[in-house]
Structure formats: C-alpha cells, structure tokens
Amino acid sequence: MNFTGSNILSVNQFDRDSIDYIFAVADKMQPYARRKKRTKVLDGAILGNLFFEPSTRTRVSFGTAFNLLGGEVRETTGMESSAIAKGESLYDTARVLSSYSDVIAMRHPKAGSVSEFSQGSRVPVINGGDGANEHPTQALLDLYTIQKELAYHGQGIDGMHICMIGDLKYGRTVHSLSKLLAMYKNVRFTLISPLELSMPAGVLDTLENSGHRYTVTEKVDGLVDADIVYQTRIQQERFASPEDADQYRGKFRLNQEIYTKHYKPNTVIMHPLPRDSRSEANELDNDLNQNPNLAIFRQADNGVLIRMALFALTLGVVDQVDKFECEV
Ligand code: CP
Missing domain, CATH: 3.40.50.1370 (Aspartate/ornithine carbamoyltransferase)
Incomplete structure (x- = not known):
C-alpha cells in the first residue's frame, strides 16, 4: 500500500x-x-x-x-x-x-x-x-497491543483465541479489530453478547470467508481458554433511549473473581475504553487494576x-x- x-x-x-x-x-x-x-x-x-x-x-x-x-x-x-x-x-x-x-x-x-x-x-x-x-486507528492500536502482549508470553497472533464481550453490535472497535484479525491464520473467536447486540452478519461473514472459527453465545460457561479477553461498553449513545440501553447494563461484568474462575492464568484483559464506571454497569471492575494482565492503559x-x-x-x-x- x-x-x-x-x-x-x-x-x-x-x-x-x-x-x-x-x-x-x-x-x-x-x-x-x-x-x-x-x-x-x-x-x-x-x-x-x-x-x-x-x-x-x-x-x-x-x-x-x-x-x-x-x-x-x-x-x-x-x-x-x-x-x-x-x-x-x-x-x-x-x-x-x-x-x-x-x-x-x-x-x-x-x-x-x-x-x-x-x-x-x-x-x-x-x-x-x-x-x-x-474505528481503524483503534483497531491498529489494539492489534499492536495484542502482538506485544502475546509476544511477552512467547506467543503470536496466528492460532490465538480471543473472547469479545458486550455490545458487539454497536461497538465499532470490535468490528474493525475482527476484520484485521481475519487477515491472520486460525484465530478462534468467542463472541459473547445478548442476541440483540450480537456481532453484525457482515463481520461474521468476513470471519467465515477467511476460514476462522467463531462461537456466538449469550454467556460465559465454564473455563474460557482465551488468550485475550476484550470487554466493551454498552454503547448507550447508539440506542433509542438510555432506558433501552439500561436493560443490558451489568450483564457482562468482568472482575477479579470472574477472571480467576473463568479465564486461564495470563489471559490478557483489553478494553478500548472508556469503561463505564457507574456501579450498575461496571463491565470492567477496578479490582482488576493491579492485575498485571490488565493491558488497557498500555493499549491507550x-x-x-x-x-x-x-x-x-x-x-x-x-x-x-x-x-x-x-x-x-
Ligand atoms: N477508545 C476510544 O475511542 O476512546 P475515546 O472515545 O475516549 O476516544
């Protein structure tokens, strides 16, 4: 180019x-x-x-x-x-x-x-x-961060497993990042959201056409062997009213307890920010701030x-x- x-x-x-x-x-x-x-x-x-x-x-x-x-x-x-x-x-x-x-x-x-x-x-x-x-520049910085974080653990992007969580319909960063990751080999995607907020069909088509495996689900069950967990905020500004967005708040929390229970050690935690710090939303809890795998500020x-x-x-x-x- x-x-x-x-x-x-x-x-x-x-x-x-x-x-x-x-x-x-x-x-x-x-x-x-x-x-x-x-x-x-x-x-x-x-x-x-x-x-x-x-x-x-x-x-x-x-x-x-x-x-x-x-x-x-x-x-x-x-x-x-x-x-x-x-x-x-x-x-x-x-x-x-x-x-x-x-x-x-x-x-x-x-x-x-x-x-x-x-x-x-x-x-x-x-x-x-x-x-x-x-949000192409965010996707580039996300991918750059993923590359650096995985390299720290002796891994590469090809063959990795990413778990994207939250508002995957309106969250533009996950659309752009998924399309970039589709250029790599054998990336596995676990896409967790309410069905109404699931990843758009066009992005799923891109993943499928480039030979990647993806799972669409509404909840985290058992251990997710993800290398990256990428949390997103409910994009209130894209809903008809704040009340429409309210029904989804707080459904996809990640805190230290959930991280320890559901993710393997050293899963890298990402979020494009801002995270919604109001208690009813709280998709990425402050109790993760001391977790060395929290990459959100390195990302920024x-x-x-x-x-x-x-x-x-x-x-x-x-x-x-x-x-x-x-x-x-
Ligand atoms: N990640 C991101 O786009 O953050 P801002 O909305 O603060 O620019």
Missing part, C-alpha cells in the same frame, strides 16, 4: 504487509513518544482535529502524536461549534477545512460520514470513528505510537523523522 497522501478510512485498506510496516514505524516512534528524542519533522504542518462526538483518548492522542512530530493542532469539538449546525454539508466543510490543514482526523456519529467528508478534502483524512461502523499508550506512525506515513516523512531531530 502507498500511504503517502492516502486517507485512512477503513481497515479493509490494509493487508498484512502494510500492517507490519505500520507497526515497524510505530516501533521507531518509541523514543520520541517517551521524550528520549525530539523531532521537528512536521514543523509548520497543521492537523485539523474534528471531533463531532465525545472523545478523550482518540482526540487527545491524535493531537499529542502530531505535536510530538513537531506539528500544530487546530481543534473543532461538537456539532454546535461548527457551521454544520447551520446546515453546511460535509463536502463543503471538508473543502474549506482542508485548505487550512495538512491532514484531518475526524470522528462523527454517522456511519460512512468520514468517507463522505473525505470526498471534499484536498488532504488525507483519518477516520477517528464513524458511528457504529469502524500505544495509540500515540500508532497515530504518530500514521501521520508520518500519510504525510510521507517516515525517512526524515530522525533527520529533523533537535535537543530534548
């Missing part, structure tokens, strides 16, 4: 070679992300960071990644602070804002909206989450590396990052 000037809209754009390349570039970003080295490779460049839905990690880590490469960030957060609230089209917004920016990261509540926006943009557009559809940290890599790739400066080093 030729990254320079490309939009990053869906994980369907990638193959295993391009994923390996992104991860190799992310590894190269480690000393800059850890402030051991400093670079000004994107000095003078501007990121348009457009977030029309709430976000903590994705928005701030896109901005941090761009700053760490020496660039500047212009933020728009919320529909109400944009002319979209006055009826401006995504095309016009893109056409205008792409004259003010060198690259744009965008989150929007409607599936397909970031792709629509990219039609009007003159600069690369990176999807920071479009409705219940996709890896977001900066992956997003630095994607900026360097889409702006065509991968080979110049070290040439623009300056004093720390």
Whole structure:
C-alpha cells in the first residue's frame, strides 16, 4: 500500500504487509513518544482535529502524536461549534477545512460520514470513528497491543483465541479489530453478547470467508481458554433511549473473581475504553487494576505510537523523522 497522501478510512485498506510496516514505524516512534528524542519533522504542518462526538483518548492522542512530530493542532469539538449546525454539508466543510490543514482526523456519529467528508478534502483524512461502523486507528492500536502482549508470553497472533464481550453490535472497535484479525491464520473467536447486540452478519461473514472459527453465545460457561479477553461498553449513545440501553447494563461484568474462575492464568484483559464506571454497569471492575494482565492503559499508550506512525506515513516523512531531530 502507498500511504503517502492516502486517507485512512477503513481497515479493509490494509493487508498484512502494510500492517507490519505500520507497526515497524510505530516501533521507531518509541523514543520520541517517551521524550528520549525530539523531532521537528512536521514543523509548520497543521492537523485539523474534528471531533463531532465525545472523545478523550482518540482526540487527545491524535493531537499529542502530531505535536510530538513537531506539528500544530487546530481543534473543532461538537456539532454546535461548527457551521454544520447551520446546515453546511460535509463536502463543503471538508473543502474549506482542508485548505487550512495538512491532514484531518475526524470522528462523527454517522456511519460512512468520514468517507463522505473525505470526498471534499484536498488532504488525507483519518477516520477517528464513524458511528457504529469502524474505528481503524483503534483497531491498529489494539492489534499492536495484542502482538506485544502475546509476544511477552512467547506467543503470536496466528492460532490465538480471543473472547469479545458486550455490545458487539454497536461497538465499532470490535468490528474493525475482527476484520484485521481475519487477515491472520486460525484465530478462534468467542463472541459473547445478548442476541440483540450480537456481532453484525457482515463481520461474521468476513470471519467465515477467511476460514476462522467463531462461537456466538449469550454467556460465559465454564473455563474460557482465551488468550485475550476484550470487554466493551454498552454503547448507550447508539440506542433509542438510555432506558433501552439500561436493560443490558451489568450483564457482562468482568472482575477479579470472574477472571480467576473463568479465564486461564495470563489471559490478557483489553478494553478500548472508556469503561463505564457507574456501579450498575461496571463491565470492567477496578479490582482488576493491579492485575498485571490488565493491558488497557498500555493499549491507550500505544495509540500515540500508532497515530504518530500514521501521520508520518500519510504525510510521507517516515525517512526524515530522525533527520529533523533537535535537543530534548
Ligand atoms: N477508545 C476510544 O475511542 O476512546 P475515546 O472515545 O475516549 O476516544
């Protein structure tokens, strides 16, 4: 894949070679992300960071990644602070804002909206989450984290068993991650959710067509020999009302007791975050915070590396990052 000037809209754009390349570039970003080295490779460049839905990690880590490469960030957060609230089209917004920016990261509540926006943009557009559809940069950082965590236990992604739990219908991160994992060999999926919130048929078709085994179930029974357990939040914002979402809250808790009873030792615990910390929901209990296999904060940290890599790739400066080093 030729990254320079490309939009990053869906994980369907990638193959295993391009994923390996992104991860190799992310590894190269480690000393800059850890402030051991400093670079000004994107000095003078501007990121348009457009977030029309709430976000903590994705928005701030896109901005941090761009700053760490020496660039500047212009933020728009919320529909109400944009002319979209006055009826401006995504095309016009893109056409205008792409004259003010060198690259744009965008989150929007409607599936397909970031792709629509990219039609009007003159600069690369990176999807920071479009409705219940996709979250490709999250999937890349999840996969990067899985690779690192499994390598720590002497394992690889091929042949692994992942257990995805919660709102698999509206949780866009599990859609994108499943499609990426489908590119690997013999991955086993256990998909646990209420039937109404089960993984969309299109994603299951992708798994089936690429020869993977999956089990769809409503509950955890006995021991799950998973290498990874990936919890998700009930995506309240995608339901007709909060009361509709309430009926599913608290059904898929994971705490230390359940972890010890149902998962083999060293099962890696992941969650894209935010976790819903209200007591009635509590899909990932704070009593797991001291569990060394809880990878959720390493996952969030890896977001900066992956997003630095994607900026360097889409702006065509991968080979110049070290040439623009300056004093720390
Ligand atoms: N994982 C994720 O997308 O988090 P935010 O909603 O905080 O960006």
